[in-house]
């Protein structure tokens with residue numbers, strides 16, 4: 539919606555294709571607050587945040603085709619052809635001059651992390667459980683264990699407690715939590731839910747329904763089988779990471795970045811398919827929706843500029859330096875302001891984020907605390923990279 543509003547404001551007709559029967563995406567099931575602190579300087583719930591954008595979409599008469607699933611995008615006769623299907627219209631082929639990919643991400647499942655054990659009912663991804671509780675009105679179980687300390691799992695620990703369920707534990711393989719600190723405090727500490735760091739779930743048991751799990755501590759990288767213990771439960775929720783929804787991109791031949799699992803993009807957030815842009819969780823998994831909205835506006839503005847014939851005169855490469863997992867985007871326009879997002883590989887207090895142009899530090903910022911779960915950002919002004927040559931490289935490092 540943020541990208542569509544930006545295109546509309548610049549005079550380009552837009553159509554939103556959405557497979558659900560409402561706009562708003564994952565926000566619609568996030569009925570907790572904590573959204574919009576940056577975007578609106580207010581604390582909103584997910585649906586309230588989405589509603590602000592939806593009201594603007596309505597006011598501006600931007601078309602949205604709901605219950606419409608995009609199956610494929612192709613380059614055909616100099617245009618982009620979008621193949622989609624809806625119960626009311628059947629199969630459709632829509633032509634466009636540009637496309638913005640904003641399909642979000644999907645949750646990693648039990649199969650992705652290969653937890654041994656039987657295959658009883660009662661194992662859900664945390665986001666699915668969230669949808670069942672908040673939208674469909676079902677409680678998936680009563681005695682819950684959450685595997686993984688990602689934000690969705692933490693939010694669900696609190697949600698299930700509020701619903702009268704007992705959340706016995708959150709089990710995390712890493713030595714530090716994967717979710718935001720504020721969620722550890724508000725969703726676990728406030729409800730006295732224990733968080734087991736450096737622990738692995740080594741078995742899920744139960745015949746028809748989950749009856750319990752086995753948890754094994756990890757010490758110095760080794761599983762301590764003699765210290766393994768069991769927790770009885772009837773429900774296991776998995777919060778073990780998100781992966782950009784990239785089937786359509788991959789089928790279209792768009793290059794995918796291994797570090798993010800989303801498309802490779804240049805300084806305009808344009809993928810390797812000219813005229814196809816990407817933003818939000820389909821590009822890289824964000825922590826806060828406020829950053830998704832900012833990035834989406836940029837994708838919309840860039841798509842409008844591209845449609846009006848703008849092309850950057852030159853771009854230089856942005857790459858990861860020490861302790862940085864990825865930098866987004868992977869190209870910098872030295873003539874314009876560049877907004878960069880990145881993720882740390884380390885947990886550290888009093889860290890320094892550095893921008894190095896061909897090895898020389900051209901910008902730096904002190905950060906009180908960094909951890910992989912919290913996205914980092916910086917704005918790079920043209921003056922910082924004024925000395926860049928044709929083969930220059932900008933490296934982002936954390937020291």
Ligand SMILES: Cc1cc2nc3c(=O)[nH]c(=O)nc-3n(C[C@H](O)[C@H](O)[C@H](O)COP(=O)(O)OP(=O)(O)OC[C@H]3O[C@@H](n4cnc5c(N)ncnc54)[C@H](O)[C@@H]3O)c2cc1C
Nearest residue numbers: 556557563564572573607608641642643690818819826827
């Ligand atoms: C459980 C949870 C809790 C969160 N808590 C917070 C929080 O407290 N504060 C905060 O700021 N952020 C939070 N976030 C993060 C934030 O909500 C998301 O990062 C953001 O909403 C993602 O926006 P998006 O538009 O990229 O993707 P999505 O919201 O996932 O939207 C993608 C849309 O694309 C549609 N789609 C996908 N494929 C197709 C297709 N083939 N055809 C048609 N339509 C398609 C989907 O139906 C969906 O509507 C949370 C996220 C989750 C999951």
